[in-house]
Amino acid sequence: MARAVVTLPAQAKRGEIIEIKTLAQHAMETGFRRTQTGDLIPRDIIRRFTCIYNGTEVYRVDLHPAIAANPLIAFNTVATESGTLTFQWVGDNGYTVTEIASIRVE
Amino acid sequence: MITRREFLVLTAASVAVPAAVNAQVDPNLAANRKAAFQSALLKLVGDAKVQRGRVKLQLPPLIDNGNSVPLSVAVESPMTDADHVKAIHVLTEKNPLPDVVSVRLSPRAGRASLATRVRLADTQTVTAIAQMSDGSFWSDSAEVVVTLSACLEEGLI
């Protein structure tokens, strides 16, 4: 099942700043909502997102409950070389999702 | 004919009651949250001076639904090794927690920016802080009016 979606160009010129858009499927339960009987629904969120480009971390985000459900993270990175971009989401209750994309840089 | 906005305001009025009840439970709610914001800010910048400028925080000024608010931050910077943005932080004064999101970046980003969607619990000021490689801090803030607050909804279970 789709857990995260990443959109970025398949190729770019060396040095070009590209835009990457990511979406993760996650309710981002804040920990502030209550059940009908008044009990708090425990927090369950994605805590960290990282983008690693050929082994180097190029962008890192720490998320808090104030990030809306199904987090959108859109950012930029410099197309330095061809290779692999690894996107990782880590969160509460052992949540971990990894998506990998290739980019051709000329 | 009732407009959609009037209808939403009426609905918000019925949702706002829990907030009032909350305030009755904690008469210092607003003050506590403001203090939490100050404390979070202090943790981020220490005793450094935060200057206005170089940061552009964008949020819709009028928000129908505080559960999903588009937010973008962009910081003017050459993003070179000598001069770049190291971190971007977003904080609120009236959410249950002051921290919204923190970004760590480097010259590899090319452009110091973030676009995301956030939850806002009330009409308030949202603040974005950029930490530069030279140790300086810059900020921008945006005032937003929130019709339907996040974080106050009744449980669904």
Add this chain to the structure above:
Amino acid sequence: MSLRTGVRSLAWAAACALLANSWAAEIPLGERRSGYELMARETRAIQDDDATNPGMLWVLDGEALWNRKAGPAGRACADCHGDARASMKGVAARHPAFDPARGRPVNLEQRINACRAERQKAAPLAYESKELLALTAYVARQSRGLPIEPAIDARTRPFLEAGRETFNRRRASSTCPAPCATTTTGGSTSRAA
């Protein structure tokens, strides 16, 4: 105001009300507007960009479910319907559609569940479940941009009339006291998004 003017005003008001009522009841197909045009700017922005639209996560889930075998015969939607992009084009746009077996119109969710029960011999999917939302979103995606046009004929007309009456009726409800007709432009959705 003389009696004659008063009566004339009354007649005029009645005529307007009648006209407005019938006008609101039947907006010509070419004049109907998509719900998209009523969206707030931020909602439209989400709708405009698949890369940032969380709904697309459900469309992708739906695609996976379309290809997943279900039921004792191990049959997937794809096994009968093939590539949804071809076989499902226009399907969502003509629902609710009259189902002769049931003698009444069914919506897309009911159609999907009917297929599951009858063709796949699999348990129906619960309303608002992730799976049913996903399959529905995936099938509806194949009608993107097409005008929503459920067939109105002798069989479906009674249901249409009942719907119109419900839409215009003032309700006693704490969550929505207004008739649907006053908070929207009256059944104007014309394009599948």
